[in-house]
Amino acid sequence: MIRIDIDDREVRQALERLQQRVSDLTPAMREIAMELEARALNRFETERDPAGRPWQPLSPVTLARKKGRGGILYQTGDLLDSATSRAGRDVAEVGFGLRYAVFHEYGTKKMPRRGLLMADPEARTLGEDDKRAILEIIGEHLSGG
Numbered sequence: 001m002i003r004i005d006i007d008d009r010e011v012r013q014a015l016e017r018l019q020q021r022v023s024d025l026t027p028a029m030r031e032i033a034m035e036l037e038a039r040a041l042n043r044f045e046t047e048r049d050p051a052g053r054p055w056q057p058l059s060p061v062t063l064a065r066k067k068g069r070g071g072i073l074y075q076t077g078d079l080l081d082s083a084t085s086r087a088g089r090d091v092a093e094v095g096f097g098l099r100y101a102v103f104h105e106y107g108t109k110k111m112p113r114r115g116l117l118m119a120d121p122e123a124r125t126l127g128e129d130d131k132r133a134i135l136e137i138i139g140e141h142l143s144g145g
Helices: 009-023 026-046 060-066 101-106 128-143
Strands: 083-087 092-096
């Protein structure tokens, strides 16, 4: 009989480290939430939705009312200041604390959509760049980076 002993300590240790990292994803979720919040805030500057589409310009009536103050979704800074994010073991949430943010995300009969969070709110999907950023964060977390 031939006996072969395999020293698999390194493999077992690597698997244990991986199991520890996936048992509590809070650090990765926190990073994802912060990244998505930063991306949403950047859209106030770029005036593009998560799919990269430019926001529709303001109507002449709205432009007159704003008297040249701020960009398309910026007048007082309240919406921008209401951005929030939170994370837990298996959740990353990003949003805005003002009720009217939903009108910008989905649009209304009188106002075109100017998305901040979703590339397609009906399908509830993220933009491709946002997805890539999330996958990169998860990959770094799983690899121990």
